[in-house]
Amino acid sequence: MTAAASPEISAKLEAILTGIKETAALPLSQARTLPREAYTDEDYFAFERENIFKKDWMCLAHVSQLKTPGSYIALDLFDEPLLVIRDREGAIRVLSRVCAHRAMDIMPDDPAFPREGETRLLVCPYHKWVYELDGTLRGCTQMHNAEGFDKADWKLAEFHSEVWNGFVFVNFDGNAKPLSEQYADFDRVIAPWNAADMEVAIELEWDCDFNWKVMVENWMESYHHIGTHATTLNVSMPGELTWSEPEHPYFVHAHLPYTEKLRGELRASRAGGPKVPGFEWIEGLSEDQAFEWGLFTGFPCFMFLTTHDRALWYRLLPVAADRCLLLTTTLVSKKAKEAPGYAEALVSETDMLNTFHSEDMVMNAAVQRGLKSSKVVRGRLSHLEEPVWLIQRYLAARAEGRYPEKANRAPYHGPKAMQAAE
Secondary structure, eight states: OOGGGOTTSOHHHHHHHHHHHHHHTSOGGGOBOOOTHHHHOHHHHHHHIIIIITTSOEEEEEGGGSOSTTEEEEEEETTEEEEEEEOTTSOEEEEEOBOTTTOOBSSOSSTTSOSEEEOSSEEOTTTOOEEOTTSOEEEOTTOTTSTTOOGGGOOOOEEEEEEETTEEEEESSSOSOOHHHHTHHHHHHHGGGOGGGOEEEEEEEEEEOSOHHHHHHHHHOOGGGGTTTTTTHHHHSOGGGOEEOOOOSSEEEEEEEOOHHHHHHHHHHHTTSSOOSSOOOOTTOOHHHHSEEEEEEETTTEEEEEOSSOEEEEEEEEEETTEEEEEEEEEEOHHHHHSTTHHHHHHHHHHHHHHHHHHHHHHHHHHHHHHTSTTOOOOBOOGGGHHHHHHHHHHHHHHTTOOOOOOOSOOSSSHHHHHHHO
């Protein structure tokens, strides 16, 4: 039985799922936007939570944020208090923060309990039960009269997690296929960046009053550069040049090439000419790899970007139909952090990142307001919005408990499409 055929699904939810599937079945040339309820309805968001987010992999951290034993990040996702931590042996785990004694969150939402840091032990502040970094119970005062009580039986619960390319993922239901299998093709494409050896250099936090899909769609399509980023990103990466790889079951991959002018400036800079703003180049990249933004979303919401001198990673945590929490980061090589001028580059690039992110946040919030209007219409999509269409096809497939099929074709648009036509 597919998720949409479950007897627990209401008529309203059934109609939303049917609308998503009918929309996703359209060819790209006829593509249009999803029903607005896909972005505004809390029942549909609850369906996504149980049938998409909890069944697939969610990215929580990068290993460079957890460098030493005891390093941790505390965050909440789908009513689960989570603790991403490196234990004494160096393994990274995703533990529950719920004490095995009386259900206390051992790191309450209070300034006295930092959301990230370093610790030797995990101590519940309620009754001082003490846990090791791997979640095993070390100490619990005044429990000697509890008949049959054995500390070995009372651990912090642990969630199914994996580290892939330096990123820490959690799977709530424990049944997702290994990331090495799901993201094998993704891995091959981004291998030259050696993301596991990069370090998070910039972090910006955003509390977003829009649906998670509004964020992911905006991230993946560069058509909006023509408007939103007209005086920033579009100058060096015109939206009309963007093109997408054929459909993949587990991720979307789009290309946003640099202008010939910027390519020339980068070549000259590498040959000893005037320095171009940014960080030390990633070693071993071809010009095709270096001279574009490679845009990726690993389903459902692992957002990753590659370019000549850095990678970007966005941690997206869906909260409600009209809210998500976002951490936007820049990752650079260790060599870049040691290069002359790194401190100055960090300041200017943080400012640049904040500028174009702020442009996106204004637009995304305005889209969410528009989706709530009684006058909203189902718009048509440009060929430049192919990633939006591919995301729709993922959502439709997951509503049926499956994944999209891998496409065996040349890209619809872009240089590879032209080569195929010739």
